Amino acid sequence: MKVHTRHPTRRGFLKGSGALSFALLATGSAAVLPSATEAQPLPDGRVTAWVTITPDNRMTIMFGSAEMGQGVSTSLPMIVAEELDADWSTVASEQVSTDPEGVYGNPMAGGILFAAGSSSVEGYFTYLRQAGAQARQILIRIAGAHWGVPPEEVTTRQSTVLHEPTGAVMTYGEVAALPDPVWPSGEMPQAELKLRADWSIMGTDVERLDIPGKTTGAPVYSIDVEVPDMLHGALLLSPVEGETPTLNSDTDARAVDGVVDVIVMDHAVAVLARSYTAALAGRDALDVRWTETSPFRKANSADELAALAAAADDMSADAVVWESRGGDQAAFSSADVVTGTYTTEHVYHAQMEPLNAVASVDADGMGAEIWLGTQSQTASIMIAAAVLGTTPDRIRFHAMQMGGAFGRRTVFAREQMRDALLLSKAAGRPVKLVWTREDDVKNGWLRPATVQRLDAALDAEGYPTALRHRIASPSIFQFAMPDRWNPETRRDLLVMEGAESSDYDFGTFQAEHVLVPRRSRLSAWRGIGWAPNCFARECFMDELAERAGIDPVSYRRRLLAGSPRALAVLDAAVAMSDFGNPPEGRAHGIAFAGYKKTLATGVAEVSYEGERLRVHRFWTAIDPGIVIHPQAYRAQVEGGILFGLSSVLRERSTFTKGQIDQSNFYDYEPIRISDIPEIEVRFVESGEAPSGGGEIGVPMTAPAISNAVRRLTGESQRRLPFVTGS
Amino acid sequence: MVTLNVNGRTVDVNAAPDTPLLWALRDELKLKGTRYGCGAGMCGACTVHIDGQATFSCQMTIGDAAGAEITTIEGLSETGDHxxxxxxxxxxxxxxxxxxxxxxxxxxxxxxxxxxxxxxxxxxxxxxxxxxxxxxxxxxxxxxxxxxxx
Incomplete structure (x- = not known):
C-alpha cells in the first residue's frame, strides 16, 4: 500500500486566547488555533483540532484509529508527543469519532477512519510525526515573537520553550495562555524530524493511557450507553440467512411486563422494551414462522470442506493467480512433485462484548445520533446516511471503545447498526440493540474454511526448484466489501495475502486462489490470510526438510538467504529457544511467518499429557522495523500467539442446513488461562519504518506447534483445529 | 421490588425477583462495570462478590441475592487502589x-x-x-x- 504524505496548502488561525489547538487542516498540515470556547471557524469552516494545549500545561491529543484493545489510544499520541517535545505526563488522548473533512483518516486505509490489519502505527507514523513537528515549530515561533528573539534561537524540552541566550522560559501552557500571541504567518516549512537517538517517548514503555480506567470498570462501551427515553431491543433473527418472517402472534410477547412494541423487519422480528430482560422475555414469547426458502438451507460446513478439497485438487478448476515468479510452470507436472494438503476450518471471532448498537433517529427521520464500537467510523457513518437516505453531516457519531473486535467490527454496521436505526425511526425513540451471545455466535461472519495444496518440484538435495501454493476458499472480500470487489481481477487480499511468500526463493513460484461459492457469512479474523496460509506453507517446509534429511533451520536458512531480515529473526528465535534441545519428553517446532512488513519466527515446545496436547513454552523473535511502544507491542504479540494457539486446540464453527451449530462459550470455547504457555518475545529491529503488531503473533503459532507435534509423534497435524487437539 | 445490599448500601430494585443480578446491576442500578459476556456462566465478565465469594452475576437472581453483601468492581475500592x-x-x-x-x-x-x-x-x-x-x-x-x- 502506498503511504501518502500530505503537504500543507492552506492554513489559517483564529483570533482569541486561552487554550491552543493545533489544527490539522483539510490538507493535513498543522496550524495553531485558540481554544474552542472562543474559536470562530475559518472562512471555509475547514479546521479540525488535533492537539489542544490548555493554560494548565495539559495536552489532549486526538487519535484516529479506533481503540479495540490494541493500544492505539497511547501509541499514536506517543508519535505526536515525541515530535512536539511534550512532557508525556501531561498528555491525555481522545478518540476521533467523525472526520467530515477527511483529515484524520489512515493514509494506509485510503484516508478513511478504519482500524484493521495492523495498519495504525504503520499508516499514521510519518503523518503524525510531521503534525507534531509542525506544531512544535508554531510554538517556537509564537514564543520567539513574544520574546522578540529569532525563532532559530528558541528550543523546546519537555513541554517548555526556552531561549538560552536570555534565559527566557515558558511552558507550553503559558504559551497557550498568552493574551495576545503573535501568530506565525506564511507557509510553514516541512519541519525537521527528530533523530532516533533523541527520542524520549517513542521506544519507551510508558503506561497505556487507557489502563487505569479499565481496572475500575469505568470505560463506557456502546453496550453501556444510556440515552434518555431509550428502549432496549432484542431481535428474533432469521435462523437462516435471507429468510423473511411472518408473525403468527405477538399477543404473548406484548403481554410481557415492560414490552413496548413488536416490529416486524425483513429479516427479523424486534421486541422493544423498557429493559433488556423484558425484551428477551418478549422475544421468547413470539410466535413466528419463516419463509424457509433460502438457498442457504442447503449449506453444510462438511459439504464445504469436501468441495474445497475437491477444488484444490482439480487442476482444471478456474484459479486466480495471486503471485507468480519465475516461469517454469511445467515443473508442476513432472513426476517428482511432492504434494502436501492442509485444511483450516471455519472460526468465529468471540469478541467479549457481544455486538450492539445505540441509535437515536431525529424526528424528521433524516438524521441520527449513533453510539457504536466499530473498526471504521467512516464506513459506519456512510452506512447510516445510506440507511436514512440522508447526508453524512446529519449523522452525529460517537465511536466507542470496543470490547474486542478481531475483524468482526469492520463493516457489521450494515446489519446491526442499520437495524438499530430502523427501529429507532419506527419507535420514535432511541434504541439500544444488543445481540445475546447466542445471537453473536449463530450470526457470526466466519473466517471461511480453506483447503491448501502445495506442490514442490525438488532438486537432488531436496530443495524446491518450483513451488505452487493453491488455496481453495470462498471470497471474504466479495461478501464483506462488495462495493470494492473487482469481479474482473477477483483479487481477494483477505484470503490470499501471505501466500506470496516473498521472503523465500523457491525458483519458480505461483500462489493461486480457487474461488468456491460461500456457504456462510464471512469476514477477516485476526491474522487475516496470513494465518491459514503461513500454517500450510510452514508445515510443508518442515515436511520437505525432513524428506531431504536436513534440519528445519538450515533448510529455511538456505531458502531465505536473500532476505537478511528473515534470517535475523530466524537466527534470533533459534538462539533464544536453544532450538532442538528440548527437555526429555518434549519437542520443539519452528515456523517463519510474517504479517505484511513485520517478520517473525516462532518456536513452540510441546508434549502430550495423555491425550492432551500441552504447549509449554513459546519463543518469538520479531522485526517490526522500529517498535514505538514495546510493552504494548509485546502484549499484542502475546495475545496473537494465544489466538493462534486457540485455533490449534479447539476453535471450530460448523453449520448444518444454513444454521451455525454452536450457541455460546460452552460449545465454542476459546482457550482459557490453563492452556497457555510461557511466552518470550524478543525484538530484532531492522530500523525500517514501524510496521504492525496486532496480527503478527497469529501466523507463526499454529505451524510451529504442528511442526513440534510431528517431531514428537511422527504424525503430521495438517488441519486446524488439530484432530487430536485438546 | 427487591432490596439488595450493594457496595455497602441498601438499595431497592424495581424488578421481579427472578431478574438476573447482572441486569439489575447494569440497567436498574447503572453499575455498568459488571459486563455481559455470555449469560451462561461461561466467561466470567459478570463476576461480582457475593459475601466475598466470586460469583457469576448472570447466574444468580436478585431474589437469591437479597440479604447477601454484593460487591461490584465499583465497590472494590474507594479510589481504584485495591x-x-x-x-x-x-x-x-x-x-x-x-x-x-x-x-x-x-x-x-x-x-x-x-x-x-x-x-x-x-x-x-x-x-x-x-x-x-x-x-x-x-x-x-x-x-x-x-x-x-x-
Whole structure:
C-alpha cells in the first residue's frame, strides 16, 4: 500500500486566547488555533483540532484509529508527543469519532477512519510525526515573537520553550495562555524530524493511557450507553440467512411486563422494551414462522470442506493467480512433485462484548445520533446516511471503545447498526440493540474454511526448484466489501495475502486462489490470510526438510538467504529457544511467518499429557522495523500467539442446513488461562519504518506447534483445529 | 421490588425477583462495570462478590441475592487502589478491558481467601474467566505481584 504524505496548502488561525489547538487542516498540515470556547471557524469552516494545549500545561491529543484493545489510544499520541517535545505526563488522548473533512483518516486505509490489519502505527507514523513537528515549530515561533528573539534561537524540552541566550522560559501552557500571541504567518516549512537517538517517548514503555480506567470498570462501551427515553431491543433473527418472517402472534410477547412494541423487519422480528430482560422475555414469547426458502438451507460446513478439497485438487478448476515468479510452470507436472494438503476450518471471532448498537433517529427521520464500537467510523457513518437516505453531516457519531473486535467490527454496521436505526425511526425513540451471545455466535461472519495444496518440484538435495501454493476458499472480500470487489481481477487480499511468500526463493513460484461459492457469512479474523496460509506453507517446509534429511533451520536458512531480515529473526528465535534441545519428553517446532512488513519466527515446545496436547513454552523473535511502544507491542504479540494457539486446540464453527451449530462459550470455547504457555518475545529491529503488531503473533503459532507435534509423534497435524487437539 | 445490599448500601430494585443480578446491576442500578459476556456462566465478565465469594452475576437472581453483601468492581475500592487494581496497572494487563472487571473481582476474592496462592492455584481459579485479547500471562503476573505486595 502506498503511504501518502500530505503537504500543507492552506492554513489559517483564529483570533482569541486561552487554550491552543493545533489544527490539522483539510490538507493535513498543522496550524495553531485558540481554544474552542472562543474559536470562530475559518472562512471555509475547514479546521479540525488535533492537539489542544490548555493554560494548565495539559495536552489532549486526538487519535484516529479506533481503540479495540490494541493500544492505539497511547501509541499514536506517543508519535505526536515525541515530535512536539511534550512532557508525556501531561498528555491525555481522545478518540476521533467523525472526520467530515477527511483529515484524520489512515493514509494506509485510503484516508478513511478504519482500524484493521495492523495498519495504525504503520499508516499514521510519518503523518503524525510531521503534525507534531509542525506544531512544535508554531510554538517556537509564537514564543520567539513574544520574546522578540529569532525563532532559530528558541528550543523546546519537555513541554517548555526556552531561549538560552536570555534565559527566557515558558511552558507550553503559558504559551497557550498568552493574551495576545503573535501568530506565525506564511507557509510553514516541512519541519525537521527528530533523530532516533533523541527520542524520549517513542521506544519507551510508558503506561497505556487507557489502563487505569479499565481496572475500575469505568470505560463506557456502546453496550453501556444510556440515552434518555431509550428502549432496549432484542431481535428474533432469521435462523437462516435471507429468510423473511411472518408473525403468527405477538399477543404473548406484548403481554410481557415492560414490552413496548413488536416490529416486524425483513429479516427479523424486534421486541422493544423498557429493559433488556423484558425484551428477551418478549422475544421468547413470539410466535413466528419463516419463509424457509433460502438457498442457504442447503449449506453444510462438511459439504464445504469436501468441495474445497475437491477444488484444490482439480487442476482444471478456474484459479486466480495471486503471485507468480519465475516461469517454469511445467515443473508442476513432472513426476517428482511432492504434494502436501492442509485444511483450516471455519472460526468465529468471540469478541467479549457481544455486538450492539445505540441509535437515536431525529424526528424528521433524516438524521441520527449513533453510539457504536466499530473498526471504521467512516464506513459506519456512510452506512447510516445510506440507511436514512440522508447526508453524512446529519449523522452525529460517537465511536466507542470496543470490547474486542478481531475483524468482526469492520463493516457489521450494515446489519446491526442499520437495524438499530430502523427501529429507532419506527419507535420514535432511541434504541439500544444488543445481540445475546447466542445471537453473536449463530450470526457470526466466519473466517471461511480453506483447503491448501502445495506442490514442490525438488532438486537432488531436496530443495524446491518450483513451488505452487493453491488455496481453495470462498471470497471474504466479495461478501464483506462488495462495493470494492473487482469481479474482473477477483483479487481477494483477505484470503490470499501471505501466500506470496516473498521472503523465500523457491525458483519458480505461483500462489493461486480457487474461488468456491460461500456457504456462510464471512469476514477477516485476526491474522487475516496470513494465518491459514503461513500454517500450510510452514508445515510443508518442515515436511520437505525432513524428506531431504536436513534440519528445519538450515533448510529455511538456505531458502531465505536473500532476505537478511528473515534470517535475523530466524537466527534470533533459534538462539533464544536453544532450538532442538528440548527437555526429555518434549519437542520443539519452528515456523517463519510474517504479517505484511513485520517478520517473525516462532518456536513452540510441546508434549502430550495423555491425550492432551500441552504447549509449554513459546519463543518469538520479531522485526517490526522500529517498535514505538514495546510493552504494548509485546502484549499484542502475546495475545496473537494465544489466538493462534486457540485455533490449534479447539476453535471450530460448523453449520448444518444454513444454521451455525454452536450457541455460546460452552460449545465454542476459546482457550482459557490453563492452556497457555510461557511466552518470550524478543525484538530484532531492522530500523525500517514501524510496521504492525496486532496480527503478527497469529501466523507463526499454529505451524510451529504442528511442526513440534510431528517431531514428537511422527504424525503430521495438517488441519486446524488439530484432530487430536485438546 | 427487591432490596439488595450493594457496595455497602441498601438499595431497592424495581424488578421481579427472578431478574438476573447482572441486569439489575447494569440497567436498574447503572453499575455498568459488571459486563455481559455470555449469560451462561461461561466467561466470567459478570463476576461480582457475593459475601466475598466470586460469583457469576448472570447466574444468580436478585431474589437469591437479597440479604447477601454484593460487591461490584465499583465497590472494590474507594479510589481504584485495591492492591489487585494496582498490580493490574503495574503489569499493564488490560487490552480491550471488557473482561477485566470480572478478572479483577475473581483475583481479589482469590487473594482474600488465599493470600499466597501457588501458580497452579491461580490458574485453577482464574480458569473460570475468559479473556479473548490474551492477557492471561499478565493476569498471572499481576496476581503474583499483588500476593507478594499484599
Amino acid at each position: 492492591r489487585v487494581q494496582q498490580a493490574w496497572i503495574a503489569e499493564q494487563v488490560p487490552q480491550c478491558g471488557y473482561c477485566q472487571s470480572g478478572q479483577i473481582m475473581r483475583a481479589a476474592a482469590l487473594l482474600a481467601n488465599n493470600p499466597r496462592p501457588s501458580r497452579q492455584e491461580i490458574v485453577d481459579e482464574m480458569s473460570a474467566n475468559l479473556c479473548r485479547c490474551g492477557t492471561y500471562p499478565r493476569i498471572i503476573r499481576a496476581i503474583e505481584r499483588a500476593a507478594q505486595e499484599g
